[in-house]
Amino acid sequence: MPLLLALTSSLIWGSADFVGGLLSRTRPAYAVVAGSQVLGLLAVGLVAVATQAWTAPTGWLPWSVAAGLCGSAGLLCFYAALGSGVMGVVSAIAALGALVPVLVGVGLGDRPGGLAVGGIALAVAGAVAASGPELSGAAPPRPVLLAAAAGVGFGLALTFIERGSRYSAVMTLTGMRSVSVALFVVAALALRTTGGLVVRDLPALAVVGVGDVGANLLFALASQRGLLSVTGVLGSLYPVVTVLLARVVLNERLLRLQQVGVVGALLGVVLVTLG
Numbered sequence: 001m002p003l004l005l006a007l008t009s010s011l012i013w014g015s016a017d018f019v020g021g022l023l024s025r026t027r028p029a030y031a032v033v034a035g036s037q038v039l040g041l042l043a044v045g046l047v048a049v050a051t052q053a054w055t056a057p058t059g060w061l062p063w064s065v066a067a068g069l070c071g072s073a074g075l076l077c078f079y080a081a082l083g084s085g086v087m088g089v090v091s092a093i094a095a096l097g098a099l100v101p102v103l104v105g106v107g108l109g110d111r112p113g114g115l116a117v118g119g120i121a122l123a124v125a126g127a128v129a130a131s132g133p134e135l136s137g138a139a140p141p142r143p144v145l146l147a148a149a150a151g152v153g154f155g156l157a158l159t160f161i162e163r164g165s166r167y168s169a170v171m172t173l174t175g176m177r178s179v180s181v182a183l184f185v186v187a188a189l190a191l192r193t194t195g196g197l198v199v200r201d202l203p204a205l206a207v208v209g210v211g212d213v214g215a216n217l218l219f220a221l222a223s224q225r226g227l228l229s230v231t232g233v234l235g236s237l238y239p240v241v242t243v244l245l246a247r248v249v250l251n252e253r254l255l256r257l258q259q260v261g262v263v264g265a266l267l268g269v270v271l272v273t274l275g
Contacts, residue, residue, distance in 0.1 A: 002226030006234035009218040014241020016211030017091075018249075020075075021082030021242070023204050029080035031197050033072065034184035036209035039202075041177035043210045044217070048174045056168035063164030064172045067157045068179025074153025075212075081146035091239035093147035095127045100155025101162070101232025110227045119271025120233045122264050127239050129261025158232055161216060162223035169220035173213055233268075240265050 023032050048054060074097075081090040102120060112120065157176075164172030197205070215235075222231040240262055246252040 002222040002224075002231055003234060005218045005222035006226070006231040007237070009215040009222065009235045010237040011241055012211050012215040012218070013235075014238035015245065016208045016215065017078070017082070017238060018242045018245040019204050019211075020079050020208040023201065023208070024079040024083035027196055027201065029083055030076055030184065030187065032079050032205070032208065033075045034181075034188060035197050035201065035205040036212065037072070037075075037177060037180040037184060039206050039209035040213035041174070041181050041209075044170065044173045044177055044213045047217075048170050051170060053168050053170035053174070056171055059167040060164040060172040061175060063160045063167075064175025065179050067160035067164065067172065068176040068183075070153045070160065071157035071176060072153075072180040072183055074150045074157060077146040077153065078150035081143040081150060084143050084146075090143055090147040091242050093144060094151040094154065095124070095236060095239045096148075097151030097153070097155035097158075098124050098127065098233050098236030100152065101158045101228050101236075104159045105228035105230075105232060108228070110230075112227055112230055115271050116230055119268045120230065121268070122271060123233050123237060123268030126261045126263070126265030126268055127237050129257050129264060154236070155232075158219065158223075158235060159228070161220050162228050162232075165220035165224050169217060169224070172220060173216050176216070177213060237265055 020032055020036065078090070078094055081094070102124075161169075161172055161176070164175075219231065219235045222235065243252075243258060244262070
C-alpha cells in the first residue's frame with residue numbers, strides 16, 4: 001500500500017506540474033503558484049474540517065511551517081524554470097531532489113534491502129534520463145539554477161512533510177498551505193498586483209493546487225507506512241509523468257535516452273516493490 005500511494009502521488013504531481021508549467025508560459029510563475037496554493041488551501045481546509053484533524057497534537061506545526069517555506073520556494077523556482085527553459089532539462093535537474101529524503105532516511109536509520117537499494121538508484125537515474133539528456137549546453141544558466149534550487153526545496157519539503165505527518169498528515173498540509181498563501185498574499189500586497197490572472201485561469205489553477213495538495217497527502221500517508229528512503233524516491237518520479245504528457249499533449253519528441261530512462265524508472269519501481 002505505501003508504494004502504491006507514493007507512486008500515485010508521483011502521477012498526480014507530474015500532471016499538476018505539467019499544467020502549472022504550461023500556465024507559467026503565459027502568466028508570471030509567482031501568480032501561478034500563489035493562485036494554486038490558495039485553491040489547495042481551500043481543498044485541504046475542507047478535509048481538515050470534515051475529519052476534525054485540528055484535534056491532533058500540535059507537534060506538526062514547526063514541520064508544516066518548514067515544509068511551507070521550502071515547498072513554496074521550490075514551486076516558485078520550478079515554475080519559473082519551466083516557463084523559461086526546456087521542460088525536460090528542468091525536470092531532470094529538479095528530479096535530483098529525490099536524493100534529499102533518501103539521504104535523510106538513511107541517516108535516520110532506514111535500512112532498505114539490497115534489491116530495494118538497486119531499485120532506488122535505477123529509479124532516480126531513470127527519472128533523470130527520462131527528463132532529458134541534454135544537460136550540457138541545452139539550457140541557459142538561469143533555468144538550470146532555478147531547477148537545482150527547486151529540487152532542493154522539494155526534497156526538504158518532502159522530508160518535513162514526513163516528520164509532521166507523524167502527528168497529523170492533514171494538519172501538516174493545512175499548515176504548509178497556510179504558510180504558502182500568507183507569503184504570497186504579502187508579496188501580492190507589496191507588489192500591488194494579481195500577476196495578470198483572470199477568471200478563465202481558475203480551472204487550470206484548481207488542477208495544479210488541488211493536485212499538488214492531494215499528491216502531498218498521498219505521500220504523507222505513504223511515508224508513514226513505509227521507509228522514507230523508498231517512498232521519497234517513488235514520490236519523486238513525477239518527471240517521467242511530465243515528460244510523457246509533454247510527448248502526448250505537446251508532441252515533444254522522446255529521445256532515445258529518454259525512452260531508456262522511462263523503462264529504467266519503471267524497472268526501478270519493480271525492484272523497490274520486490275525488495
